[in-house]
Amino acid sequence: MELTVNAEMGVPENELGYDRAKEVKEFDETKAGVKGLVDSGVAKVPRFLIHPSESLPKSSPATSVHFQVPVIDLRGLECCWQTEVIDEIRKASETWGFFQMVNHGVPATVMNNMLEAVRQFHEQPKDEKIQWYSRDYKQRVRYYCNGDLLVSKAANWRDSIVFDFQDGPLNPEEFPLACREAVSEYIKYIIELGKRLSEILSKALGLSSDYIARIECMKSESLVCHYYPTCPEPHLTLGATKHSDPSSITVLLQDSIGGLQVLHQNHWVDVPPVEGALVANIGDFMQLITNDKFKSVKHRVLAGPVGPRVSVACFFYPSATHKLQPYGPIKEFLSDTDPPIYRETHITEYLAYYRSKGLDGNSALPHFKV
Secondary structure (H helix, E strand, C coil), X not given: CCCCEECCCCEECCCCCCCHHHHHHHHHHHCCHHHHHHHCCCCCCCHHHCCCHHHCCCCCCCECCCCCCCEEECCCCCCCCCHHHHHHHHHHHHHCCEEEEECCCCCHHHHHHHHHHHHHHHCCCHHHHHHHECCCCCCCEEEECCCXXXXXXXXXXXXXXXXXXXXXXXXXXXXXXXXXXXXHHHHHHHHHHHHHHHHHHHHHCCCCCCHHHHHCCCCEEEEEEEEECCCCCCCCCEEEEEECCXXXXXXXXXXXXXXXXXXXXXXXXXXXXXXXXXXXXXXXXXXXXXXXXXXXXXXXXXXXCCCCEEEEEEEEECCHHHCCCCECCCHHHCCCCCCCCECCECHHHHHHHHHHHCCCCCXXXXXXXX
């Protein structure tokens, strides 16, 4: 029996005889990702990439024009702590969990080169990329389609290459040639920006500027470079399912295509590309240690009929030498009237749980509540 797809509902009408695990396995074994589907001339989104209707944008505009993600100018923070800038970041971290940064110290040429290098890597012939394809988290440079492909109920329309610096520096000779120079240059600037953000967030929390650095909750990085090909049926799938990040903080470089949205007061709000800007968002681990003072907010990426879209996310995590160190709510935020919301955990346990459930639209944080 032929299986048809109801475009309005976004799900198969008849699942009889459909073996999702088999289809996913066969797709994964091609090691070509969704870019391979596009290259093959596919006109229909495969069933394992189709999302349930409740997860998809409505036919009417789903975003709200009444809200705007804060854009914060970091100029001047190099020489002095400007109270108004610190206050802006505190408010954004408490209410939005997201903000865009300009005058952040990363040169435009470095950002543009990074985006172009990611594009070049993903647009190579499959035979040039296949040597990097892996689902082994221990492989520190790896290319894949959907980190949660094997556990998700619906996969996302994107491919990724990750450069995992969590266990220390990487040898650039281990990078794909297409992005070797750009990654090496970009990560140097992002590490420095991470140090500044550590100080800024400490001040925004009312702590000493070296507090977050001392507890080492932003001391290692994972650079994940996403590629979202043009989608033939963007109304049936997503570039990234609704989720929050497991990191302490994430710094995102996005190109001019758009598609990133953040959930704010039950409205999906666009995070429009701003020339020269980087997006910062609070991650789950930061919400945990601040006892819900700073918010890790759900966000998603739409699949688009125009593309491809390229983005580079740098996830900041606790130091690699502290993978088993227990982290709990900062004691300065606790009192008899404000008891700890979360139990202590370590980043290895947190990531293991986060990965086991996949991007299912639900936060991992409730699992760690007291």
